[in-house]
Amino acid sequence: MREIVMLGTGNAMVTKYYNTCFAIKLPKETFLVDAGGGNGILGQIEKAGIDYVDIHHMFVTHGHTDHVLGVVWIIRKIAALLAASKYTGKLYIYGHAEVISIIKSIAELTLKKKDLQQLDKNIVLTVVSDGEEKDCMDMHITFFDILSTKKQQFGFSAVFADGYKLSCLGDEPYNEHCKDIVVGSDLLMSEAFCLYADRDKFNPYEKHHSTVKEACETVQGLKAKAVVLYHTEDKTYPERKVKYSAEAKQYFRGGIYIPDDLEKIKF
Numbered sequence: 001m002r003e004i005v006m007l008g009t010g011n012a013m014v015t016k017y018y019n020t021c022f023a024i025k026l027p028k029e030t031f032l033v034d035a036g037g038g039n040g041i042l043g044q045i046e047k048a049g050i051d052y053v054d055i056h057h058m059f060v061t062h063g064h065t066d067h068v069l070g071v072v073w074i075i076r077k078i079a080a081l082l083a084a085s086k087y088t089g090k091l092y093i094y095g096h097a098e099v100i101s102i103i104k105s106i107a108e109l110t111l112k113k114k115d116l117q118q119l120d121k122n123i124v125l126t127v128v129s130d131g132e133e134k135d136c137m138d139m140h141i142t143f144f145d146i147l148s149t150k151k152q153q154f155g156f157s158a159v160f161a162d163g164y165k166l167s168c169l170g171d172e173p174y175n176e177h178c179k180d181i182v183v184g185s186d187l188l189m190s191e192a193f194c195l196y197a198d199r200d201k202f203n204p205y206e207k208h209h210s211t212v213k214e215a216c217e218t219v220q221g222l223k224a225k226a227v228v229l230y231h232t233e234d235k236t237y238p239e240r241k242v243k244y245s246a247e248a249k250q251y252f253r254g255g256i257y258i259p260d261d262l263e264k265i266k267f
Contacts, residue, residue, distance in 0.1 A: 002026055002160070003266045004187075006230065006259040007044040008036050011171075011193060011209075012066035014234040017261050018044055019066035020171060020191075022230075024158070025050065025264075029137045032058040033156075033168065035070025042073055048262055052077060053087055057136050059143075060095040061170050062153035063102040072106050075123055079115035082122050091123045094134070096145070098152050100125045128154070144178045146170045150208050157181045164267065167224075171231045173210040174218045187255075187267055188224035190215045191231035195247050202233055212244050216252035226255030228265065 003025050010017030019036035021044075030050055035041045035058075045052070055078070060071055071093065081087035093103065104125055107116060119125065128134070130145040139158040146153050146169065155178060157167040167182040168189040174182075182188060193209035194202040204211055210218075212229060219227040229244060236243050244258040257265055 001266060002164075003264045004166075004228070005048045005050065006228075006261060006263050006265070007041065007048060009230045009232065009259055009261050009263075010234050011231050012037070012064065014232075016234040016237040017232075019070075020231040021067070021070065022189075023048070023050060023055075024139075024166070025054075026138055028054060029056065030054045031137060031139070032074070034059075034061055034067040035074050037066040037069045039070070039073045041070035042077060044262065048264075052081055056089055056091055058091065058093045059141075059154075059156060060093060060099050060103065061155065061168075062096075062148070062151055063099045064151060064171075067171075068099060068102055069106070071103050072110060075103075075107055075119070076111060076115055078123060079111075079118040082118055083114065089122075092126050092136075093123065094126045094128050094143070096129070096143075096152055096154050097127045099154075100127050130154070142181050144181050146172055147175045147177050148172050148208070155182075157185065166267070172208050173214065174222070179222070182224075183222050185222065185224045187226045187228065187265075188219050188222060189228040189230065190219060192216075192229040192244065193231065194233045195236070195243060197247070198233075198236075202235075212247045213251050216248045216250075216256075219254070220252045224254060226257065227252055228257045228259065230259065 008018030021034035155170040167185040193204035196211040196213035
């Protein structure tokens with residue numbers, strides 16, 4: 001059985017949700033995507049029932065604080081497990097050159113020497129380029145640059161052995177650059193900073209984000225079968241699911257998921 005575990009669903013400044021990050025969980029392996037903004041990631045992983053020994057692959061979309069700072073805590077945790085002989089194999093952390101450099105710099109500035117000794121040994125920081133493909137677990141992954149105007153950011157599309165296609169657009173609006181990679185996805189993951197009705201309140205465009213309406217119009221145009229909306233504000237808590245779903249249904253005819261933190265989506 002496969003599932004997405006939403007470890008966090010909020011934007012950078014939320015307090016009622018954890019920052020957006022998730023895991024693709026297979027029966028015996030787990031693939032992490034981002035880690036939020038701090039050691040709260042350890043609590044989310046524990047609450048989700050994810051075993052660290054099953055985590056051998058991780059992808060970091062970009063270097064903003066709410067996505068990258070938790071990565072150092074993952075490194076520290078895996079390094080501790082390695083030192084205690086409770087983790088076997090390697091942890092591969094993928095990302096574009098800039099974010100890998102950021103992760104390495106933060107690690108070197110903050111981690112203990114014994115933990116740093118695991119970098120490039122059992123914890124491998126791996127640079128991926130735009131359009132690069134990798135076979136990982138049960139997935140054939142294509143990484144792509146979303147051409148962000150703020151900070152370089154990558155998304156990815158994963159095709160499973162049975163042909164199921166899951167794509168992640170990152171946390172900024174869709175860019176035509178990746179159309180050929182993500183079109184026709186069975187499940188497409190997209191940011192939606194706020195409701196279109198609340199756009200004047202939250203100013204999503206100034207932050208390079210989109211609304212539920214625009215995200216769903218995009219997904220409809222890309223012929224996706226289902227959409228996951230995340231990276232949201234938290235002022236609509238706890239009615240977010242109801243309110244976002246109502247707006248989404250006006251612009252997208254497929255499956256709609258507005259997950260809460262720790263919610264699991266089976267696919």
